[in-house]
Amino acid sequence: xxxxxxIRLMTSISMSEKKNGKDLAMVHKYFKGDFISLHLLRxxxxxxxxxxxxxxxxxVCRVEELFxxxxxxxxxxxxxxxxxxxxxxxxxxxxxxxxxxxxxYRRAARNRGNYLAKLKALERRYDxxxxxxxxxxxx
Numbered sequence: 781x782x783x784x785x786x787i788r789l790m791t792s793i794s795m796s797e798k799k800n801g802k803d804l805a806m807v808h809k810y811f812k813g814d815f816i817s818l819h820l821l822r823x824x825x826x827x828x829x830x831x832x833x834x835x836x837x838x839x840v841c842r843v844e845e846l847f848x849x850x851x852x853x854x855x856x857x858x859x860x861x862x863x864x865x866x867x868x869x870x871x872x873x874x875x876x877x878x879x880x881x882x883x884x885y886r887r888a889a890r891n892r893g894n895y896l897a898k899l900k901a902l903e904r905r906y907d908x909x910x911x912x913x914x915x916x917x918x919x
Contacts, residue, residue: 803888823877
């Protein structure tokens, strides 16, 4: 005989796995600090590479203008100005990355807690079913 409650619970567990499977694995694989640090490092590297590419492209497009009209002091001033823009943009980007990844990890941890609670409930149902079978056979 089919137990509808167990079927609903197993369906709910299956849907949780399908919907949040990647997040469940992520929470199981990393601690919160490690997960956020990994994404901050990836964001730092990505931002730096993009900034270097954009500045190289900008420099190549304006190389003649830079060397013909500016003195060495002007180039140095522009360098420090662009370095300040880089640092400010990097700070904002890392702050946004931290907020997004922190929220993502918290949500995944909450989903994992719900998933584990459902698994424990299903395990209790099977244990109860086994216990009732043993008592019926023994009595």
